[in-house]
Amino acid sequence: MDKKILIVEDEILIAYQIKITLIQKGYTKVDVVHSKKAAIEYSRDNGPEIIFMDIAMEYETAGIDACVEIKRILGDSVKIYFLTSYSQDSFMALLQNVSYDGFIDKLQISVVLQQVLAENGNF
Numbered sequence: 001m002d003k004k005i006l007i008v009e010d011e012i013l014i015a016y017q018i019k020i021t022l023i024q025k026g027y028t029k030v031d032v033v034h035s036k037k038a039a040i041e042y043s044r045d046n047g048p049e050i051i052f053m054d055i056a057m058e059y060e061t062a063g064i065d066a067c068v069e070i071k072r073i074l075g076d077s078v079k080i081y082f083l084t085s086y087s088q089d090s091f092m093a094l095l096q097n098v099s100y101d102g103f104i105d106k107l108q109i110s111v112v113l114q115q116v117l118a119e120n121g122n123f
Contacts, residue, residue, distance in 0.1 A: 006048040007032045008039040008066065009083060010057040014106060018052055018083075025117065036066040043070045048078060050120070052104065055082040055091060064094055071099050081116060 005027055009015035015032045022030045031046075033039050035058060043051070051070065055063040067080050079101040084091070102116065 002029060003027065003050065004029045004046060004048040005031070006039065006042055006046075006051045008034070008036075008051060008053040008057070008063065010034050010054055014054075014083070025114075036062040039066045040069050040073075043078065044073055047074060051078060051080045052083055053080055055084045055086070061094055064091070064098055067100055068098055079120065 005022055007015050007018050007030065009018070009032065012034070015034070019030050019032055031042065031048075033042050039051070039053065042048070051067075053063045053067060055061075057063055063082060067082070070078060070080065076099070080099075081102045081104050082091075082100060083104050083106055085106040104116065
């Protein structure tokens with residue numbers, strides 16, 4: 001499948017677990033970056049259609065800050081799903097004015113990835 005997918009995750013093993021899962025599902029344009037800055041630069045230069053973003057990377061809200069900037073650049077043409085091992089409730093106050101498409105619990109990554117892809121028409 002030719003859709004561009006970006007994984008933004010500072011935990012390398014998790015990033016590559018997600019990438020392998022997507023490749024096994026037939027996605028061929030899957031890239032990985034490990035920081036807020038790299039996510040913004042990649043998005044500006046390559047226009048991914050879906051991003052799986054760690055919510056807390058270099059600092060607690062790095063993923064949220066990257067999401068805001070990427071949505072400013074690309075608008076609603078990109079779907080952003082936050083990856084977290086924390087409960088969604090811990091970030092709700094910070095996310096009140098942030099446009100994002102959902103949360104994925106890192107502990108249930110494989111199951112939830114399949115659901116997200118199915119919800120987006122196997123994207």
